Amino acid sequence: IVASVVAGAVLVAGGMGAFVAMGASGASEPATQSGPATTAAARNTKDILSDLDSTMAKLDAATPQEASFISDPAARAKAAPAMLPLLQKMDGILTELATAEPKFADNVLANRYDLFAMRALLGDAGARSTLETQKAGSDPALATQADLALSSVDWWNDAHDAAAQSKVLDHLQTLASRDPTSNPVTRTLLKLAALGPATPDLARIEQVRQGHPR
8 A cells, every 4th residue: 555655646746747847837936824834835836746756766765565564453553653743744644735736636636545544444533533524424425535544544454354345345336336436446456465364255345346336
């Protein structure tokens, strides 16, 4: 998941970089409350991308290379002190990107929910609380994104509990049936299938994904 978050942010940064190269002004706009609170005015796009590149490199260096760390509570606890501040900073940078260049907001949104899921998995209570609040909110799109992020966290937390993972998969199947063309649902199923289920009996995650092919 961390690799996919960083890769997704790289794609966003690459698209933004091309936009800047074609002559986008990246003009400063008033800072919003959802963005970083350290400056009075928004930075230009080039400066934001430079900060994103630097932070992604630091996050990559702080992330354990073993994919199994996602399902290992002890490994997550060990990595959390180094990773969480960088994940939190990346969220602020991506929010700033969405404000500076609204045309990239959809891609930024998807990466932000990945970041919130990872932060919650690493023990960031504030991130989990934010997701739970948005899941219960009135905006259907945000509620679904938050729901999927929380389902991802539960799946990874229950990596060795087949019964608990089965409940998560039942819920995802319900979400998939409600919206057969939802890209966020497909992305989530792909991520969870990549880690693998607790037992072969839960290989039906692939069947759910294939029934939701977009």
